[in-house]
Structure formats: structure tokens, C-alpha cells
Amino acid sequence: MIRFLLRRFATMAVTLVIISALVFFIIKLPPGDFLTNQIAELRAQGESASIAKAEFLIKQYGLDRPAWEQYLVWIGVMPGPNGFSGLLQGDWGWSFEYDKPVTEVLGDALWLTLLVNLAVVIFIHLVSIPIAIYSATRQYSLGDYIATFIGYIGLATPSFLLALILLYYANRWFDVSIGGLYDAKFAGQPWTWEKVRSLLSHLVVPTLVIGLGGTAAMIRRMRANLLDELGKQYYVTAKAKGLAPRTALLKYPFRMSLNPFIADIGNLLPHLISGSVLVSLVLSLPTVGPILLSALKSQDQFLAGFILMFVAVLTVVGMLISDLLLAWLDPRIRLGGRR
Amino acid sequence: METPLLSIRQLTVDFKAETGDFRAVNGLSFDIPKGKTVALVGESGSGKSVTAHAILQILSKKAHISGGSIVFNDPQNASYDIAALGAESDAMHALRGGRIAMIFQEPMTSLSPLHTIGDQISEALLIHARVSRGEARKRTMDKLARVGFPDPKRALTTYPFELSGGLRQRAMIAMALITRPALLIADEPTTALDVTTQAQILDLIKELQAETGMSVLLITHDLGVVANIADEVVVMYRGRVTETGSREDIFRNAQHPYLQALMRAVPRFAMAPDERLTPIREIKSATLASAHAPERIEPKGPILKVENLTKSYTLRAGWFSGKMLKIRAVSDVNLSLPVGKTLGLVGESGCGKTTVSKMIMRAMHQDSGRVLFDNGLGPRDVFELQGDALTEYRRSVQFIFQDPFSSLNPRMTVYEILTEPLRIHEIGTPDERYARAKQLLDMVGLDKRSLRRYPHSFSGGQRQRLGIARALALEPRVLLCDEPVSALDVSVQAQVLNLLKDLQSALGLSYLFVSHNLAVVDYIADTIAVMCRGYIVEEAPKISLFRNPVHPYTQALLAAVPDPDIDRPLDFAKLRADRFSAPSQWPEPFRLLHGEAGVMKEIEPGHKVRLSYRAAQEAA
Numbered sequence: 007m008i009r010f011l012l013r014r015f016a017t018m019a020v021t022l023v024i025i026s027a028l029v030f031f032i033i034k035l036p037p038g039d040f041l042t043n044q045i046a047e048l049r050a051q052g053e054s055a056s057i058a059k060a061e062f063l064i065k066q067y068g069l070d071r072p073a074w075e076q077y078l079v080w081i082g083v084m085p086g087p088n089g090f091s092g093l094l095q096g097d098w099g100w101s102f103e104y105d106k107p108v109t110e111v112l113g114d115a116l117w118l119t120l121l122v123n124l125a126v127v128i129f130i131h132l133v134s135i136p137i138a139i140y141s142a143t144r145q146y147s148l149g150d151y152i153a154t155f156i157g158y159i160g161l162a163t164p165s166f167l168l169a170l171i172l173l174y175y176a177n178r179w180f181d182v183s184i185g186g187l188y189d190a191k192f193a194g195q196p197w198t199w200e201k202v203r204s205l206l207s208h209l210v211v212p213t214l215v216i217g218l219g220g221t222a223a224m225i226r227r228m229r230a231n232l233l234d235e236l237g238k239q240y241y242v243t244a245k246a247k248g249l250a251p252r253t254a255l256l257k258y259p260f261r262m263s264l265n266p267f268i269a270d271i272g273n274l275l276p277h278l279i280s281g282s283v284l285v286s287l288v289l290s291l292p293t294v295g296p297i298l299l300s301a302l303k304s305q306d307q308f309l310a311g312f313i314l315m316f317v318a319v320l321t322v323v324g325m326l327i328s329d330l331l332l333a334w335l336d337p338r339i340r341l342g343g344r345r
Numbered sequence: 346m347e348t349p350l351l352s353i354r355q356l357t358v359d360f361k362a363e364t365g366d367f368r369a370v371n372g373l374s375f376d377i378p379k380g381k382t383v384a385l386v387g388e389s390g391s392g393k394s395v396t397a398h399a400i401l402q403i404l405s406k407k408a409h410i411s412g413g414s415i416v417f418n419d420p421q422n423a424s425y426d427i428a429a430l431g432a433e434s435d436a437m438h439a440l441r442g443g444r445i446a447m448i449f450q451e452p453m454t455s456l457s458p459l460h461t462i463g464d465q466i467s468e469a470l471l472i473h474a475r476v477s478r479g480e481a482r483k484r485t486m487d488k489l490a491r492v493g494f495p496d497p498k499r500a501l502t503t504y505p506f507e508l509s510g511g512l513r514q515r516a517m518i519a520m521a522l523i524t525r526p527a528l529l530i531a532d533e534p535t536t537a538l539d540v541t542t543q544a545q546i547l548d549l550i551k552e553l554q555a556e557t558g559m560s561v562l563l564i565t566h567d568l569g570v571v572a573n574i575a576d577e578v579v580v581m582y583r584g585r586v587t588e589t590g591s592r593e594d595i596f597r598n599a600q601h602p603y604l605q606a607l608m609r610a611v612p613r614f615a616m617a618p619d620e621r622l623t624p625i626r627e628i629k630s631a632t633l634a635s636a637h638a639p640e641r642i643e644p645k646g647p648i649l650k651v652e653n654l655t656k657s658y659t660l661r662a663g664w665f666s667g668k669m670l671k672i673r674a675v676s677d678v679n680l681s682l683p684v685g686k687t688l689g690l691v692g693e694s695g696c697g698k699t700t701v702s703k704m705i706m707r708a709m710h711q712d713s714g715r716v717l718f719d720n721g722l723g724p725r726d727v728f729e730l731q732g733d734a735l736t737e738y739r740r741s742v743q744f745i746f747q748d749p750f751s752s753l754n755p756r757m758t759v760y761e762i763l764t765e766p767l768r769i770h771e772i773g774t775p776d777e778r779y780a781r782a783k784q785l786l787d788m789v790g791l792d793k794r795s796l797r798r799y800p801h802s803f804s805g806g807q808r809q810r811l812g813i814a815r816a817l818a819l820e821p822r823v824l825l826c827d828e829p830v831s832a833l834d835v836s837v838q839a840q841v842l843n844l845l846k847d848l849q850s851a852l853g854l855s856y857l858f859v860s861h862n863l864a865v866v867d868y869i870a871d872t873i874a875v876m877c878r879g880y881i882v883e884e885a886p887k888i889s890l891f892r893n894p895v896h897p898y899t900q901a902l903l904a905a906v907p908d909p910d911i912d913r914p915l916d917f918a919k920l921r922a923d924r925f926s927a928p929s930q931w932p933e934p935f936r937l938l939h940g941e942a943g944v945m946k947e948i949e950p951g952h953k954v955r956l957s958y959r960a961a962q963e964a965a
Contacts (some may be wrong), residue, residue: 248442
């Protein structure tokens, strides 16, 4: 077990190094960078004070050096103008666009994103699993057809459209603004009980909107998985033992049908950050998605690079978690190959 | 007369199908007396399993009991008419698994791979008896010990896939019997097992029955099994009973033509050399009658020769550990297949026979040794063939698979399946391919109009014939048949075996026939090689092998085949010791120490046996 973990950590480290290099060089691919663009702009406007600052920043972050040196400085294995100070040392860099350290820019956004998307994931599973079990056990019944139909509508509706519609009607009928994640008056305020309550009430609509498509997809997949397992011989055995149908179903076929979803956790984690960009824009949610989008557009390299690296770390960690969970839950994997 | 334990009267079960309703069981009546074994015999599709599922009310959703009664006279309780109980009523839940238990054919898929044996067995007890978990655990351990687990405590925490097929079926039996049911339904309990394991499982069921006084309903298509353990026999055909009677009556004096036909279809050891099996439905084929071998140069020596073939696998011992286990699947195998003859390769599952056939196909590489193929121009090593020579070899050697269901692509029509080999090898124009496909279909006795149909609309036997037709498409010289009839019913088995024999004499084919069923190999092969743990332990012409089996493993295999002849019962006591497949447990001079290969010694013309080095040297 320990040997396995060590091996996995080693491969994870290698993967991350490769990803970080890719991320950095892809961000650097377009000509110029945020600061040179800005300097050109300022020069056109003749603002020498700002130009001086921008040039100071270029020196500060070594943007005048070759790309591979910049990369090594960024990850923190080569001394920059301030000595070793990069991702490895916990310095996430400077956002030129916001003129703030990346830590401050992302601060709340990072964990609010996690919160929203965690709520979505829980919502999807809570809603879709019971429906999937219902329609699988009653295949081709009226209830199955209705669930299938609603599922298809959910799949086919673009979530940003739904967000717009809800935004409009919530305002018109209930006179509530559902944009944002808390009431505008709490912006920049410290976290109080009031603010948390506002957050929770604002969480409902984004969860619904983002979760709907996922729920529909999940119902279809879960139903198909379960239908496969329901035809298996061991389920007949369980029934022949005298188990009540519900116990038999949950203990055997349901448990088996979960495996693909556990294997999916690795994909789910990065999705928590990078998914739902469109909906976040429409509902003006203060999440990471829109920040990443603008950072990429304006070549705000440290900000974009950090967010992408964060997603990469989540992916790799997610894969590890799902592998470990699978091994824990499925003895065939844990003991496989041993005779 | 004592009231029977279970009494079925005028039972009908209907299936709802897209093509209309279908009556699977039609007015079935029979009794199961207390403490006796009743065998329910018939081909697949005759309604045997449906009857068993009806008794437990675990029919699939498409089926329902539409008439008749199933009266269960529980000695510990009142009588019930099961047919009148709701499938999910409390009374039914108590009966199911509690008073009537069932074991199934495929012990691998019948147990959940995610739960330990201990969990699945004690669960049955926890549902039906008020016992604490500790008590349930203890009784599970006792039961596991009773059914023959060497280390019952360890067995509690093992998973089904860690066990051999025989042990899995033992675990199933423990699970069924832990609640001390009055009736055990065994649905083809040994069909998926090797003969030696089969004999042990049958023995175990018999013993446990004597101990507990339960009744057994044994569902099977194997008349050999019936002759050995049934007290009474019920023969089913198309949902009806065609004949019932005691074992004596049935085997000595079969009345109904269906049963007589069924008996004639089973290969037996006592058959005359030229005797032919009589399948219930014989294949008629005009093409086959007029077919002849293609004109080509025939090799002078054997067409296929295997020399010192060896193959080991490395297995990782577990997911988390880096330990490697080396397993010798095939050790120093020598075989020789003469033109137009059949070489039978016999052994239990896991003995390496499939690995040998895969290496001959060059689907897998050897560690050492050679496979020589002679196309008439002299023997050449198959592993060194390249380019055109390899393509020609591929054309000359074709494979027939065990499972007729998964070996045909469900998304291809029969026409596409039969012409695919021709297309791959770029033979003929589309018109010629079409004509060839029709000819092939007719050769295996299938209707030419089947060309547009998909495999799923054929029965198992018909599908196996499609597989044979596909193998014949390229006019091969050698067919490798890997257990081609072990998934088939006796009646269909006879049909396919006869077809293979006819094809061989018409087309001059040579067969390597791999099987675990000695009676089948006896019927079709000229020479037989017995394989155990990767070694050929005995090799002889058919007649001398059966007249004079020398090696203890061969003797055990022969002794374990249930013969459908009540005067030749299985000697269960002899088979009880599970030592015949361990080389280190064989008696002298056959005993092989760990890692020792021994030597093959010829004891009469063509009859070779593997002896230990020491014994061979002493003899010399």
C-alpha cells in the first residue's frame, strides 16, 4: 500500500511538472504580454508615471528574460529578482489586471466556486439517483417515460438560457434579484450570520440551473448502468435468498452500478472550478470561471497560470482519490491478479 | 402414500413477448416426495428453469403464473399454494431462501463479486432466523467447514473471484443450506464445472441430503448426472411432461420417443468404434454430401507439430504490492497432428490447453519451443512466418470458439459474418462471395434464407454451426476447436459433433479438439493427450487410452465422468480425495517434485506416460 502510494505520488509530481510547462508556454504563445501591451497603450496616451510603474513590474517579474527562465522562476526553482519565490514557495504571483497579488484576487472566489459547485454535485446526486432507481426498476412504465422525457428536456435546455429566464421572472414575480451569491449590500463586508443567510438563499437558483443538465445526464447513465446490473444472476440469487426487493436492490445491483461514478470523481473535481462559466457570467456569480476567462483574454499570465495549475492539481488529486476509493470499494481491484 | 413435499398441478407460465404471448410451461404436473431427489430433464428452452423460478416466484417481469397450483407441504409448518401467494408477500419471503433454497449454474456470476462469501452466506441466515451476528458468523463457519472449505475462518473474508469454480459452488451450497430448507432446487449445478469437480459437488449434495433429509429438485440436461443421483425423473419437452418414473424405469425402459432419442444422443464410453450418435434432429445437407477436399499437395508427415512448447505468465500478486508471481501455463508440450485426423486435448480448466491452442494460432508468443506447420512443402516454424507465408498460414488454420453467443458479432448479419474472412483475404468477387456464403450455410445445414438474419435470432446450436461455417470459409486445413460443444445441450451436442465428423471426412480436415469432456473427446478423436498443470501426462491412441489408462490423473478423469448407465455408477468414495491434479501428490513412479518436468516414456506403441526422472532411470 505504501509502495503504491509512493509510486503514485512520484507519477503525480511528474505529471504536474509537465502540465505546468504546457500551461505556461501556451499562455505565452501569443506575442507580447499584459505589460508590454499596456505600456504601448499608455505610451500612446503619454502617461509616463504609469509607464514607469509598468516597467518596474517588468523588471520585478523578470518579463524581460527568456520564456524558459520566466517559467523556472514562476514555479520557483530558479532565483528571480527577489530570490526563490514561486509556486513551490507558496507565492502565487501578481495579477497585473487587478493590480493585486493573485491570492487577493482569488480569495473568496475560489472557495465560493467550490461551494456553488459542491452544492450542484450534491443536488445532482440527490435528485438523480432516486429517479434513476425508480425508472430502472420500472422500465417502460409511465413513470419511466415521464422521467425520461423530463430528462431529455433538461439535457436540451441551455443552462444560461434557463438562468436568464429565471433571472427575469424572479425579479418580476417575487421582486428578488437572484444575481450574485449574496445581497449587494454585503459586498466587501465581513462574514456575518446575515450574510451567510443571504448566501444560502442565493445559492438555490444557481444550483438548480447548473445542476439541471447534469441531473438529466446522470439519470440516463445511472438508469442504463442499473438496468445492466438488474439482469445479472447474482441479483436473482439475492432474491432467491428471500431478501426483500428494496434491500436486495440496494445491496447488490445498486452498489455495483456505482463504480463508474466513483471512477468519475477524478473528472468531477476540476469541473468544480472550470465548469459553469456561462451561467456564472449571466448570474454574475463571483466565481473563478469568469475571472479565468478574462485573465486568459488579457494575458494576465500569473493569474491564468495559477488557476489552470490549481485545476490540474485538483484533477490529479481527484484521480488519486477515485482510484483509492475504487480499490476500497471494489475487492476485484484491490485483490486483482492474486490467485 | 405419504403426502409429497411439493406437488405441482397443471402449472402454466406465460411470457409476454413482442411477438405475442408465449407459453413456457404448459399444464405441468409432478410431485417431489420428502427426502428424495427428483431430476427435471430436458433440452434448453423446455421450461425447466422457468418451472424452478415459478416455484420460488422469482420469474422475470415478462413472465407470470397463469394457472395451476404449486402446493408446498412444509413439514414444519402449514401447507401453502405458492401459485396463489403474492411474489412479494411476507409468506413468500419466508419460504424463499428459508424453506426452499436454490443454487444456480454459474457460481461466478451467481455470487456478488463485491461482497465476501461470509457476508453473503450469513445474510441468508440473518433474514430467516433470529440470530445475532456473532451466532450467524459461527454457523456460517460451521457450514463452510461442512461443505469442504479447508480454512473456513479465512473463507469468511474471501471474495468469490478468489476461489476456484468448485469452491464457489460449495459456497453457494452453504448459502442455500444454512437455513436448513426442506427443498433445494439445483439448476444445472455442475454444468459449468470440470468433471472431477462435478463428481465432488454431486457427492456433496447427496451427503448433505442424507444428513438433513431435504428433498432436491435437480434440473439438468445431463443424463449421466441423472443416472447417478436422481431417485425419480421427470422429462420435460416444450413445457410439458413427456415421461415420469423412477430412475430404474426411465433408464431401463424409456417409453417416450423423446426420451429414447435423448438417450441415443449422449456419447458413452461403451460405444462401438463406428457407432454414430443419433441427434434428435439430424442435419441434412446436400452440399455436404457432394463436398470434397480442395485439390492441394498434402504433407507427408503430420500437418501440425508442437515441439517443446513452453509458456509462463507473470502475475502481479496484488494491486498494491510489487510482487510478481510466475506461473507456468504450458511446460514442454509435444503434440503431433496427422493429416485428416483428430487430436483430442483433455484436461481441467486452467491446465493450459487453451494457451496451447492460442500459441498454435500465433495469437500469443511462446517462451520457447516450436510449432511446425506443413503445407505440403515441408514443415516450417509458425513463429517465424512472415508476410505472405503468414497470411497463408492464417488461412489454413481456423478457430472454433467455445461460446457461440459472444463469438459472433451481434451487429453483423449472417452474410457479413460468413463473407468477412473472404473480404479480409480479398478472395472472390461479391457475387462469388455471396454464392460461397450460401454454400457454407447449406454445408452446416442452415437455411439459405438465413443470410439476412442477425445472430441473436438463432439458437445456441445454430450459432455454433454459424461459427463452424465461418471457420470453413477460407477452406482451411486445420481447425482448432476449443470446447466447441461444452456450452450446448446433449441433443445439439450430438448434432454438432456429427457435423464436425462429416466435415472432416468430406473436406479432409485435421482437428485439434480441446475439451474437458472425455466422453466427447472419445467420440471424436483418434489420439488423445491428457493435460494437467501445463504438462501432457499421458498420450495414446483412443482405444489404448480408454482400455488401459495408466496415469493416476487420467484414471481420475475417467472415473469422474458420469455415465448415463445406471449399471456404471460413479465411485464417489474414490473421487473424494482431491489429489489427482497435484503432481507432487501422485503416487510413484508418477510423482513430480516441485519444478520437476519428468520424462515421457512409451509403454506400448503410441502410448506415452509422464514419469519422474528417478523412476524413468530406474526402469532403464
